[in-house]
Amino acid sequence: MDLAHHKDIQDYIRKVCTQVRFHDVHHDIKLELTAHIQEIVEEYLQQGLSEKEAVKQALAQMGDADIIGKQLDLVHKPKPEWTILLLSFLFVNIGLLAMYFIQKQSLLIYDSILFEKSLLYSLMSLIFIIGLYFFDYRKLERFSKHFYIGTLLILIFTVFWGIQVKGSSSWLAIGPFIVNVVAVIPFLFIAALAGIFNKWDW
Incomplete structure (x- = not known):
């Protein structure tokens, strides 16, 4: 029955x-x-x-x-991976400490605010990670194709109209920040392709 x-x-x-x-x-x-x-x-x-x-x-x-x-x-309450979180926190702080001593010893003449920038990026990353923790990013899977196309368009735009640094047009100005798009693009492509092929009938 x-x-x-x-x-x-x-x-x-x-x-x-x-x-x-x-x-x-x-x-x-x-x-x-x-x-x-x-x-x-x-x-x-x-x-x-x-x-x-x-x-x-x-x-x-x-x-x-x-x-x-x-x-x-x-x-069924999801449990945070505290070991991974603590290790990530440790490595970030080790990196910040290294940036601080590099700046203090004036080892990089062309970048006098290396530590401040590293600290800012670390805080931005922390906010982003916290946001991902409370947001189910798997809901974005259905937009994977759009994400892939958008990433491809950003790459093309950067190559032709990006900021040139040492002869390479791989940088893009986003407000007060200058981002090395070519360095970030592979990770965006991986995320997009993972969503596209997740339900692929192999």
Whole structure:
């Protein structure tokens, strides 16, 4: 007996899922709960109960949907990779410390504010990383082709109309910042192609 589309069961499962903030596991939770509820319903049906009463008893046996949802939310709560975060923080600070001593010793005559720029870029990167932590960037996957085309257009624009440094037109001015587009482009292409080929039927 297929009870996957039974209204009461669907309402119960939907109520459970509203308590689970990690939406990627909703599908698996729905499948698991549906199968479990169906097993209980079949047991009650074998005892002679009607389908309506069997579903009612099965949902009562499952327990309060809000409580189950909160318990599942704790189980499926994404955990930060603290080791990676701490190592990244350590390496960034080592790099900043190196930039500070390089600037203090005047080892780079052509760049007198190397440490300040490095510190600014590090803070910008930190803000960007925090933003990615709270934003599910996988939602951008459907825009992968647009992202690829946009990246290609930026590269072409930079090559022909970018700022020349030592004979290479690989720099682009973005407000007060000058970005080495050619150095960044490969990573953008990798991200775009990863989204394009993710669902490729190999």
